[in-house]
Amino acid sequence: MTTANLNPERATEAVEGRRTFISWITAGALVLSAGLMGIFNLIFLRPRVTYGPPSKFRVGKPDGYSSGAEVVFPAARVVVRRRGDEFAAISLVCTHLGCVVNPTDSGFDCPCHGSKYDSAGNVVAGPAPKRLSWYRIAQAPNGELEVDKRKEVDSGTYLEVKA
Amino acid sequence: MSMDKVQIPWTDSDGKPGFWGALHSLPRRVYHSVFRSRPIPANDLERSQAVAANFFFHLHSAKVQERTLRFKTTLGLGLLSLYTFVILVVTGILLMFYYVPTPVEAYDRMLDLRGAVFFGTFLRNLHRWSAHAMVGLVFLHLMRVFLTGAHKAPREFNWMVGIVLFLLTLLLSFTGYLLPWDQLAFWAIVVGTSIASYAPVVGDELRYVLLGGDSVGAEALLRFYVLHVAVLPVVLTTLIGLHFWRIRKDGGLAKPREK
Structure with a gap:
């Protein structure tokens, strides 16, 4: 039953048109604001500041490492390696599902699903899809070595530190 | 007189x-x-x-149809799922009085629940076993509905609501898994969120938002806690209401066509 049947005097075509128009405007405004709120909530949930371990951290002076040393930093999940006068930082996070790999004589083994890597971090066995990350290592102004986990470098990239 | x-x-x-x-x-x-x-x-x-x-x-x-009241029609799986959820809400709220979702406190609070809280072991075990039972019962309920053809018209919408309820049950189970903050929980979430990051296009972003950062830490624990005790239960409860209401509106439980 249309409005004209209910109240023939008031319900002109102009009124019906206006009602339809207002209904659409209201519905549109509701959908728009709900959509925007959804997007804003997603942005809200994506943290701008994280409270985890910093991605850039210092690992001591070069003299602290004997030649051939491999020092594990458990909290950062990085191993710092010295070969002669060259330094490298290799990730200890398995590229399969994120477990921490253990350094072994032949390279690195993952305890979770059996991935094996050689000493350069290349995949030898197991489900790991790619090699372990190598991170950029640089010398800070005070002489300490600094690892930056945001910057990945090619496998086999060493930093030469002159004594 | x-x-x-x-x-x-x-x-x-x-x-x-x-x-x-x-x-x-x-x-x-x-x-x-x-x-x-x-x-x-x-x-x-x-x-x-x-x-x-x-x-x-x-x-x-x-x-109601008399045959739909018979136990063997449904095996009572839908209501059993609801009962486990009620148990989980009640025991979960009680556990919230003693649990603190921070890396420093969480594990100790879990141990205290087992060792120092009156009936704490019983509460925690009831919560845990009910959670396992709910996942199983909801799955069996889905199987029953599917095998009896109760997902067909006019009940397709309620079937989809049921699928969402099943996914929410799994998400509740997953988010609750992290809360004891022991080695098992920690590595399960490391692996689980890494699996999430394999999702095409949004995977890495999804993991970042889920964990509140790049690694499983204090932020991840807090996020999983809020999802587990507030967001997911509210959504689940609302959808359970919709699910039950739709059973009525779709004409009660499914039955063979009248001959």
Whole structure:
């Protein structure tokens, strides 16, 4: 039953048109604001500041490492390696599902699903899809070595530190 | 003695109820303000009215097919899922009184629940076993519905609501897994969120938002806690309401076509 049947005097075509128009405007405004709120909530949930371990951290002076040393930093999940006068930082996070790999004589083994890597971090066995990350290592102004986990470098990239 | 001198004890001289009359009828009026029907219905009409007038029963149809009431029709799996959820809400709220979602406290609080809280071990185990049971029961309920063809028209929408309820059950199970903050929980979430990051296009972003950072830490614990105790239960409860309401609106439980 249309409005004209209910109240023939008031319900002109102009009124019906206006009602339809207002209904659409209201519905549109509701959908728009709900959509925007959804997007804003997603942005809200994506943290701008994280409270985890910093991605850039210092690992001591070069003299602290004997030649051939491999020092594990458990909290950062990085191993710092010295070969002669060259330094490298290799990730200890398995590229399969994120477990921490253990350094072994032949390279690195993952305890979770059996991935094996050689000493350069290349995949030898197991489900790991790619090699372990190598991170950029640089010398800070005070002489300490600094690892930056945001910057990945090619496998086999060493930093030469002159004594 | 004329008749107009006789006064009924609980009325005043005008024949109105008066104070004592009101007091006399008080229990009955209080009862009827709460319950709209008589305590024990006398006939079928009153029985259906009693169901319709009761908040806890109003989701039921006043009339149901007799065969859908038989245990072997549904094996009671839907209601059993609901009961485990009720147990999980009650025990979960009680556990919240003692649990603190921070890396420093969480594990110790979990141990305290087992060692220092009255009935704590029972509560925690009840919560854990009910959680396992709920996942199993919801899955079996889905199987029953599918194998009896109850997902077909006109119940396709409710089937999809059921699928979402199943996913929410799994998400609740997953988010609750992290909360003890022991080695098992930690590495399970490391692996689980890494699996999430394999999702095409949004994977890495999804993991970042889920963990509140790049690694499983304090932020991840807090996020999983809020999802587990607030967001997911509210969504689940709302959808359970919709699910039950739709059962009625779709004509009760599925049954073979009339011959």
